[in-house]
Amino acid sequence: MRGAIRNVEMNANDSGKLLADYGHVRKLAMQSLFDTLDASSEGTVVVDQDARIVWINQDYAARFGFADPRNAIGRDCEAVIPHSLMREVVTSGEPILLDILETSRDPLVVTRLPIKDGQGNTIGAVGFALFAELKALTPLFSQYSRLQAELIATRQSLAQARRAKYTFSSFVGTSAASLETKRLARRAAQLGSPVLLLGETGTGKELLAHAIHGASGRADRPLVTVNVAAIPDTLLELEFFGAAAGAYTGADRKGRVGKFELAHGGTLFLDEIGDMPLPLQGKLLRVLQDKEFEPLGSNRIVRADARIIAATSADLPALVAQGRFRADLYYRLNVLTIHVPPLRERLSDIEAMSYAILDRLCSQRDAGHLELDEEALRLLCAYHWPGNVRELQNTLERAVMLSDSERIDARSLARFIGDGHGMAGLGTHADAPRGGEDAAPGKDDASEATAAATPQRYEEAMRAFEQRLLSDALRATGGRVAEAASRLGIGRATLYKKIAALGIEP
Numbered sequence: 001m002r003g004a005i006r007n008v009e010m011n012a013n014d015s016g017k018l019l020a021d022y023g024h025v026r027k028l029a030m031q032s033l034f035d036t037l038d039a040s041s042e043g044t045v046v047v048d049q050d051a052r053i054v055w056i057n058q059d060y061a062a063r064f065g066f067a068d069p070r071n072a073i074g075r076d077c078e079a080v081i082p083h084s085l086m087r088e089v090v091t092s093g094e095p096i097l098l099d100i101l102e103t104s105r106d107p108l109v110v111t112r113l114p115i116k117d118g119q120g121n122t123i124g125a126v127g128f129a130l131f132a133e134l135k136a137l138t139p140l141f142s143q144y145s146r147l148q149a150e151l152i153a154t155r156q157s158l159a160q161a162r163r164a165k166y167t168f169s170s171f172v173g174t175s176a177a178s179l180e181t182k183r184l185a186r187r188a189a190q191l192g193s194p195v196l197l198l199g200e201t202g203t204g205k206e207l208l209a210h211a212i213h214g215a216s217g218r219a220d221r222p223l224v225t226v227n228v229a230a231i232p233d234t235l236l237e238l239e240f241f242g243a244a245a246g247a248y249t250g251a252d253r254k255g256r257v258g259k260f261e262l263a264h265g266g267t268l269f270l271d272e273i274g275d276m277p278l279p280l281q282g283k284l285l286r287v288l289q290d291k292e293f294e295p296l297g298s299n300r301i302v303r304a305d306a307r308i309i310a311a312t313s314a315d316l317p318a319l320v321a322q323g324r325f326r327a328d329l330y331y332r333l334n335v336l337t338i339h340v341p342p343l344r345e346r347l348s349d350i351e352a353m354s355y356a357i358l359d360r361l362c363s364q365r366d367a368g369h370l371e372l373d374e375e376a377l378r379l380l381c382a383y384h385w386p387g388n389v390r391e392l393q394n395t396l397e398r399a400v401m402l403s404d405s406e407r408i409d410a411r412s413l414a415r416f417i418g419d420g421h422g423m424a425g426l427g428t429h430a431d432a433p434r435g436g437e438d439a440a441p442g443k444d445d446a447s448e449a450t451a452a453a454t455p456q457r458y459e460e461a462m463r464a465f466e467q468r469l470l471s472d473a474l475r476a477t478g479g480r481v482a483e484a485a486s487r488l489g490i491g492r493a494t495l496y497k498k499i500a501a502l503g504i505e506p
């Protein structure tokens with residue numbers, strides 16, 4: 001037993017010594033490689049420096065019609081193997097590592113290697129037919145094809161997602177305020193300067209950003225959106241500028257392309273820009289000025305040719321005054337500013353807007369025609385719509401869901417927006433349709449009396465109203481902010497901001 005162990009040790013030592021000499025190892029490896037390929041390949045052929053066959057194995061010769069391989073010796077390789085590229089290998093001295101050789105039977109997967117003398121001169125070439133059937137490579141090919149198909153599909157869906165979803169015709173409204181908004185937005189589409197969209201939540205700023213991009217010269221390039229309020233401050237820089245591979249650990253260790261780069265040639269829509277942290281505002285300003293930046297952790301310079309459309313429901317000038325928004329960035333963005341009016345300032349749009357929403361609901365539900373009765377329409381015009389068009393959509397959607405009839409009446413709306421009482425002054429805008437002030441349910445005697453008894457400034461009244469509205473919504477949803485926001489028809493980020501501003505306990 002001990003002897004056997006010593007033998008194994010000696011053999012191991014011997015082979016260890018043999019493998020320590022690299023020149024020798026190379027020779028052994030070459031020999032093993034050749035033997036392995038020769039033994040397992042479907043055919044082997046050797047040519048001299050004039051590409052004449054000097055050796056071919058029996059099977060391979062037989063495949064090309066030479067029952068006796070000796071009859072193939074001395075012939076030009078192409079005369080034996082049609083379409084052979086062995087001549088190219090001896091001429092160039094370069095291998096063709098993997099190729100497909102069409103034959104009169106199945107195609108072959110082949111590899112061709114030059115043979116060099118001690119001085120490095122090419123003195124011939126050896127060719128191996130690795131597989132007689134491409135089927136042997138099927139798993140590889142099918143995996144490649146599947147990945148290729150997935151890549152194409154992902155690119156297509158991304159390109160689709162980055163197209164403008166809305167056009168100017170999606171923007172419903174013929175009131176003077178709406179027409180002016182559309183006129184300015186159409187003008188913005190013709191220009192290349194930054195656009196700043198200011199307006200309350202749900203007024204259609206994102207819709208307009210899509211329409212402007214879609215009507216601009218950049219329409220066939222991507223429209224990329226970053227919702228600043230929805231991304232934690234710590235991740236915003238990465239989101240904007242991307243990072244080189246290895247700059248981050250975890251999911252982003254492979255590197256990440258930033259939104260600025262994705263929007264190259266197209267439009268970058270910065271939603272809720274008022275929420276951008278100050279340090280990032282400085283970086284954004286520099287990129288807008290220099291038109292280039294370096295992704296995090298890289299020394300690659302990326303050109304940033306993206307047209308900026310920024311939007312916010314915040315009072316940007318007030319944020320500038322408070323030092324929470326950089327004045328220089330504000331002026332840079334404030335080239336073409338469009339104030340998107342709240343719904344209560346374009347009440348004459350409500351009827352058309354409501355019917356556009358109801359038509360969409362009908363086609364989604366595959367249902368017949370839906371109608372609003374006279375009282376319902378008055379109620380819609382009397383309400384002050386803090387969530388604007390989004391809230392109008394939600395309200396009608398819910399009313400339709402809960403209504404058995406195709407006619408929506410005031411009662412089915414009242415549970416969502418109240419019955420109009422206690423809203424004196426809120427629904428009495430000069431733009432109100434169908435009798436305007438007289439028609440507004442909030443303009444009844446009781447509410448006028450209340451207003452007279454407790455004269456309040458508009459802002460105080462609004463603040464009290466908002467506090468009550470939000471508290472009720474939060475109470476009704478058990479403090480779930482997302483659900484309360486959805487019920488109110490406003491964004492979650494907006495609700496959080498209002499909760500903080502109004503000092504409400506969530």
Ligand SMILES: Nc1ncnc2c1ncn2[C@@H]1O[C@H](COP(=O)(O)OP(=O)(O)OP(=O)(O)O)[C@@H](O)[C@H]1O
Nearest residue numbers: 170171172201202203204205206207313389390491
């Ligand atoms: N004039 C309009 N005509 C038709 N639909 C509109 C109009 N304005 C807004 N909408 C619809 O209302 C919803 C909210 O609009 P959008 O998201 O554009 O508002 P926003 O001002 O960007 O809101 P936020 O500030 O909360 O992001 C969308 O479904 C949009 O299609």
